Amino acid sequence: QVRLGRTLRDDLPLTAAAAAAGEIGVEHAHVLAALAPTSERRREALASPDVECDEAWLVRQAKLNTVDDLRTVVRHWAAAADTDADDRGYVQACERQHLQVSPTLGGYHVQGFLTVDVGQALVTALEAVTPVPAAGDTSTTDQRRAQAVGVLANLVLDKGLAGEGRASRPRLNVLVSYETLQAVTERAMARQDARTLPRLGSVLTAESVLHGPQFEDGTPIPRILLDRLACDGEFNRVIFGPQSEILDVGRAERTFTRARRNAIIARDRHCRFPGCTAPPTLSECHHVRHWARDHGSTSVSNGILLCWHHHGYVHARGIEIHRQGGRWVFTDAAGRELGDPCPDDEAG
Structure with missing residues (x-):
């Protein structure tokens, strides 16, 4: 407030008078004080009788515009009044970035x-x-x-957009031991029956605590996120010996092969979540019957195209998907159908 008062007193007398009379708001005055008198050339332009867009013009703009619109106007004014200062401001911004x-x-x-x-x-x-x-x-x-x-x-x-000229394509790596993968599957199967819950002792073991699902930096992965990543991820088998030496590196296999993905894309054309039309480039294939929990097959009939957002949404909300005639039906955890029906396109 002291800084605002000094600027109004020294550089913006017309703005001060308009604010005191209630013709413009305090926020408008703050915008003018922060952007207008920030260099000698701009101060000269504010007070010069030969300049069309002087302080009086800026005050009129303050009376006519909202605070956000006025901020845009004043930025343009400041750039035109002193282009050198504007350039210096950008260079300083680059250093602060x-x-x-x-x-x-x-x-x-x-x-x-x-x-x-x-x-x-x-x-x-x-x-x-x-x-x-x-x-x-x-x-x-x-x-x-x-x-x-x-x-x-x-x-x-x-999509490999950053992989040109690199030894290997950058990717998000997840580390899951075979034992952990089995345990995750067993827990998921147990949750299907509300009366059957995994024993605490089977969950809190040294193996599950120290070697649970994790990213490469050691960050643990929530089970629901692991389910989603496993839906359309690429699996690499790496077998370690007792001293952590690598014994075997298997061939990478994509859960949905290129041919299957192309077939699903040709059929679905876009994200099939009710009301969403996100294109295939923003989507991935989801197992309708979960690959681990339901032992669902990796087939075109068991795959559906979902955008990244709704793929996560389906996993997080426990949404079930099934075919009903020629359309996909989405139901929430209570069995209620979501949104409008999603009929297949003619090509489907």
Whole structure:
């Protein structure tokens, strides 16, 4: 408030008078004070009688525009009034640019500052892949934007967009021992019967605690996320000896082969979740009958195309999918059908 008062007193007398008279709001005054008198040339332009867009013009804009719109107007004014200062500001912004992605309890904390061009590119890309909310989905815009960050990362990794000229294609690696995979399957089977729950002793063993499903950096993976990653992932068999020496490296096999994926794409054409039309490039194949829990086959008839957002949504909400005539039917945990029917296209 002291800084605002000094700026109004020294550089923006007309703005101060308009704010004192209640003709513009305090937030409007803050915008003008923060952006307008930030260089000598801009101060000259504010007070010059020979300039059309002087301080009086900016005050009129403040009376006519919202705070956000005024901020845009003043940014354009500042750029035109002193292009050199605008260039210096961009160079300084480049030096300040940073991004921190830090692991924390339950996830990652993101903090940073981006230049206008990087920010514009990121916002445009996020808007392009931000998932369409499902019927009854109460997630906020910020939550869907966070999911879109994962979609962008998946596009780069799964489509090999960053693999040119590299020795190996970058990918997200998950480490699961055979014993752990068996235990996960047994627990999933037990959960199908509400009366049969896994014994605590079978869950809290040294093997399950120290060698449970994890990313390469040791971060544990929730079972529901492991189920999703296993749906359309690529499996590599690596057998270790008692001293952790590698004894055998098996051939990578994709759960859904290229031919099967192409067949599913040709049939479904887009994400089949009710109301969603995300294209195949933003989607992956989901086992209708889960491969581990239900011993579902990896076949075209047991696969359905879901975008990354709704693939996770289906796993997280326990949504079941089945065919009814010529359409897919989605039901929630209570057995209620979700949204509008999803009839197959004529090609299906």
